[in-house]
Amino acid sequence: MSRIHRLSTRLANQIAAGEVVERPASVVKEVLENSLDAGATRIDIDVESGGSKLIRIRDNGSGMDAQDLPLALARHATSKITSLEDLERVGSLGFRGEALASIGSVSRLALTTNSDDGSEGCTAICEGREMEVQVRPAPHPQGTTVEVRDLFFNTPARRKFLRTEKTEFNHLEEVVKRLALSRFDVGFSLRHNGKVIHNLKSGTSDAERQRRVATVCGPAFMEQAIYIETDLPDFRLWGWVGLPTFSRSQADLQYFFVNGRVIRDRLIAHAVKQAYRDVLYHGRHPAFVLYLEVDPAQVDVNVHPTKHEVRFRDGRTVHNFIFSSLHRALADVRPADQLPENVVAADDGGTINTTTGEISSQGGLAWGAPSQAAGSGFGSYQPAARPLAGGAMEQVSSYGQLHPPANQAGLPEQGAAEDVPPLGYAVAQLKGIYILAENAQGMVVVDMHAAHERITYERLKQSRDTD
Ligand code: ADP
Numbered sequence: 001m002s003r004i005h006r007l008s009t010r011l012a013n014q015i016a017a018g019e020v021v022e023r024p025a026s027v028v029k030e031v032l033e034n035s036l037d038a039g040a041t042r043i044d045i046d047v048e049s050g051g052s053k054l055i056r057i058r059d060n061g062s063g064m065d066a067q068d069l070p071l072a073l074a075r076h077a078t079s080k081i082t083s084l085e086d087l088e089r090v091g092s093l094g095f096r097g098e099a100l101a102s103i104g105s106v107s108r109l110a111l112t113t114n115s116d117d118g119s120e121g122c123t124a125i126c127e128g129r130e131m132e133v134q135v136r137p138a139p140h141p142q143g144t145t146v147e148v149r150d151l152f153f154n155t156p157a158r159r160k161f162l163r164t165e166k167t168e169f170n171h172l173e174e175v176v177k178r179l180a181l182s183r184f185d186v187g188f189s190l191r192h193n194g195k196v197i198h199n200l201k202s203g204t205s206d207a208e209r210q211r212r213v214a215t216v217c218g219p220a221f222m223e224q225a226i227y228i229e230t231d232l233p234d235f236r237l238w239g240w241v242g243l244p245t246f247s248r249s250q251a252d253l254q255y256f257f258v259n260g261r262v263i264r265d266r267l268i269a270h271a272v273k274q275a276y277r278d279v280l281y282h283g284r285h286p287a288f289v290l291y292l293e294v295d296p297a298q299v300d301v302n303v304h305p306t307k308h309e310v311r312f313r314d315g316r317t318v319h320n321f322i323f324s325s326l327h328r329a330l331a332d333v334r335p336a337d338q339l340p341e342n343v344v345a346a347d348d349g350g351t352i353n354t355t356t357g358e359i360s361s362q363g364g365l366a367w368g369a370p371s372q373a374a375g376s377g378f379g380s381y382q383p384a385a386r387p388l389a390g391g392a393m394e395q396v397s398s399y400g401q402l403h404p405p406a407n408q409a410g411l412p413e414q415g416a417a418e419d420v421p422p423l424g425y426a427v428a429q430l431k432g433i434y435i436l437a438e439n440a441q442g443m444v445v446v447d448m449h450a451a452h453e454r455i456t457y458e459r460l461k462q463s464r465d466t467d
């Protein structure tokens with residue numbers, strides 16, 4: 001007996017699914033991309049139990065004919081490309097023709113659709129080892145509804161890797177956010193366990209775009225972001241970049257789109273990081289929503305099954321273009337523009353205030369409110385009974401030396417608000433990492449390491465200026 005045999009269609013599809021269907025969020029990504037490729041202007045997403053029980057996505061796109069339905073569910077069947085030349089300048093999000101076949105092999109998938117050819121619509125499900133497709137008539141307005149139930153019900157090993165309902169939903173919501181940022185002209189709604197989480201109306205005016213970005217990224221981002229736009233003959237870059245005052249502890253608010261495709265790319269990440277290098281503390285991450293438009297022939301999107309990565313034909317030029325556009329935009333922002341009214345800018349629920357430490361007009365480090373920048377940062381006064389550990393003390397005193405207080409006596413009277421340096425008076429050291437200080441507004445927590453870096457940087461700058 002031959003030891004080699006052909007895999008069943010389902011098993012072959014399940015193997016392919018291993019690459020593209022990792023969790024409910026991946027299903028949502030693939031199905032939403034199909035809706036966008038079908039020209040939908042309105043997409044409604046309904047999920048239950050973080051998506052592992054049910055994902056239902058309904059669009060008003062082109063829909064499909066009854067005779068196309070079995071092919072839509074078959075592997076290597078697509079309406080999006082026919083030749084290698086097509087692949088090289090592909091404009092659609094999909095082209096591999098394997099998402100629906102993969103999803104269908106690891107879930108209970110039903111597709112209901114109507115191409116508005118006069119028929120009432122039809123529905124299809126695939127079953128069995130060979131995934132035979134059964135099509136029957138079913139009413140549906142023009143467009144398509146994809147229903148994915150019990151994801152991984154037949155692949156227990158995969159199912160085991162699913163996290164909690166909340167975690168899976170967070171991943172799924174992130175996918176919806178990304179795609180919502182990629183297409184302002186499409187309306188999206190997202191419901192979880194019957195509750196409306198997002199309802200994003202379509203609209204492409206400046207105000208409508210801004211509203212969507214604020215809804216998706218949070219209003220605080222929009223308040224502390226600048227709009228940039230750079231046009232070159234071969235490239236166009238536009239979008240919003242967070243001011244250094246809006247840095248994050250995680251790289252969780254970084255959206256980059258290349259020709260409308262959501263991309264996570266090392267080259268781009270590096271260019272952005274370089275542009276922020278001089279204005280962000282070590283360990284903090286910038287926030288941005290950026291769109292790069294290039295000739296499709298300049299990017300290869302067929303690098304990875306999930307298509308999260310691209311390869312640029314001329315990576316160096318793209319890197320330089322992104323770096324210089326952002327660097328210029330950030331340099332154009334005057335320090336005074338960046339400082340919020342007061343210090344508190346809790347971007348990620350943390351208590352640490354991370355203003356930039358940009359030089360205020362008076363020459364002091366403006367960690368506090370700019371109007372308070374009396375020319376010094378920390379005072380040397382310590383009302384706290386508990387002595388500071390060596391490290392913190394060092395930071396405080398070197399800071400004091402760098403910007404001596406206005407009154408050289410160094411010990412301003414308590415209560416005289418105008419004499420309080422912006423960083424206030426060091427009170428305690430926390431966990432060996434932060435300095436807790438008191439200034440006119442209240443308490444400030446300062447990252448010692450960041451303070452040290454800033455002090456070194458200021459020293460270098462001072463010595464260069466005096467040379
Ligand atoms: P791909 O997107 O790579 O072509 P898929 O397996 O995701 O592969 O989809 C297969 C085909 O099914 C698509 O090429 C398209 O013709 C059709 N299709 C899938 N979803 C939709 C939809 N929402 N509306 C219209 N056609 C769809």
Ligand code: MG
Pocket residue numbers: 030033034093094095097099100
């Ligand atoms: Mg697809």
